[in-house]
Amino acid sequence: MTKPAVRVAVTGAAGQICYSLLFRIANGDLYGKDQPVILQLLDLPQAQGAVGGVVMELEDCAFPNLADVVITSDPKVAFKDIDAGILVGARPRSKGMERADLLSANAEIFKVQGAALNEVAKRDVKVLVVGNPANTNAYITAKSAPDLPARNITAMLRLDHNRALSQFAKKAGVLSQDIEKLAVWGNHSPTMYADYRFATVKGKPLPELVGDEAWYRDTLIPTVGKRGAAIIEARGLSSAASAANAAIDHMHDWIHGTNGAWVSMGVASDGSYGVPEGIVFGVPAVCANGDYEVVKGLPMDDFSKTKFDGTLKELLDERDGVSALLG
Ligand code: NAD
Ligand code: LMR
Numbered sequence: 001m002t003k004p005a006v007r008v009a010v011t012g013a014a015g016q017i018c019y020s021l022l023f024r025i026a027n028g029d030l031y032g033k034d035q036p037v038i039l040q041l042l043d044l045p046q047a048q049g050a051v052g053g054v055v056m057e058l059e060d061c062a063f064p065n066l067a068d069v070v071i072t073s074d075p076k077v078a079f080k081d082i083d084a085g086i087l088v089g090a091r092p093r094s095k096g097m098e099r100a101d102l103l104s105a106n107a108e109i110f111k112v113q114g115a116a117l118n119e120v121a122k123r124d125v126k127v128l129v130v131g132n133p134a135n136t137n138a139y140i141t142a143k144s145a146p147d148l149p150a151r152n153i154t155a156m157l158r159l160d161h162n163r164a165l166s167q168f169a170k171k172a173g174v175l176s177q178d179i180e181k182l183a184v185w186g187n188h189s190p191t192m193y194a195d196y197r198f199a200t201v202k203g204k205p206l207p208e209l210v211g212d213e214a215w216y217r218d219t220l221i222p223t224v225g226k227r228g229a230a231i232i233e234a235r236g237l238s239s240a241a242s243a244a245n246a247a248i249d250h251m252h253d254w255i256h257g258t259n260g261a262w263v264s265m266g267v268a269s270d271g272s273y274g275v276p277e278g279i280v281f282g283v284p285a286v287c288a289n290g291d292y293e294v295v296k297g298l299p300m301d302d303f304s305k306t307k308f309d310g311t312l313k314e315l316l317d318e319r320d321g322v323s324a325l326l327g
Helices: 016-026 045-060 099-120 136-141 158-172 207-208 211-224 227-235 241-256 302-324
Strands: 006-011 035-040 068-072 082-087 128-129 153-155 183-185 193-195 263-270 280-288 291-296
Touching: 006 016, 006 280, 016 035, 016 045, 035 045, 045 068, 045 241, 045 302, 082 099, 082 227, 082 241, 099 136, 099 302, 128 136, 136 153, 136 263, 136 280, 136 302, 153 280, 158 183, 158 207, 158 211, 158 241, 158 263, 183 263, 183 302, 193 211, 193 302, 207 211, 207 280, 211 227, 241 280, 280 302
Parallel strands: 006 035, 006 082, 035 068, 082 128, 128 153
Antiparallel strands: 153 263, 183 193, 183 280, 263 280, 280 291
């Protein structure tokens, strides 16, 4: 017997990231090949025609498990009874624009969408915010959805995590899939802190395999931090397929579990590591049974403390920047 369909809302459906993401979800990359999915697609009124075109292409793929597609410009229709929501729809950064400029441009969107989620989504909905600034947008969404568990409203740090894995793998001459226990702390921004102190490859410490602390500090960290800007510079557009891939990885692992492996997720702080409660902060986490647990009790050295405090300060400033909006 076929399983009942799950409902997945995706916002920004006419945009670049969704042009990759929607096809991956419809193909079963999120919930599995045996799980029917209903896509509930949100975009602005002026983008409805373009979403219609994307849906024609989804139909033309004849995905066996795509049970239905809803197209709407009303968040309450898009989020009705959803099991999962991937909030992509927001203005992206263009050449020369700083991420902070996006804060004011995009904050209001997440207030409205948080309120809609609060009203109509399933009470255990899993939400991933991709639209930038992702951590603070997730914070706004959670504050605007007081009846939903704040821990279920997460932000995407997985692109930074995957970027760091690839750079480390290249440097150390190993496979990225063999790197375990990498942690990306803080904000999805150039201040993020990719921490390799606990990482191993087949039991060997990654820092030893890399063998070049100066490269780690002076090349790896800025390369990962500024990768989004480098892609905008090169492509004239922000990352899209890799962002969609990271969104699939984040949600897939949350839904299906990580078998004890660490992944990096932006989650509402419970106060651990001294991050004020509610701030959406990148942390190492382990997923199991449709839930996640933050890896706790990791020690900080002087370098880590400086990096950690820098990215936390940026998030506290962003929070202060939206406090008027949240009332
Ligand atoms: P895009 O401009 O191609 O598409 C954005 C889409 O969102 C458009 O179709 C637009 O009409 C829609 N939109 C705007 N306001 C909306 C609203 N209120 N409700 C619903 N839809 C709305 O942009 P993109 O390249 O797909 O990027 C989307 C966002 O993702 C940007 O903010 C970008 O910076 C961010 N991003 C985040 C990461 C990450 O790792 N967290 C990575 C890449 C991009
Ligand atoms: C990225 O990291 O590629 C995105 O967040 C886009 C950006 O503005 O950096």
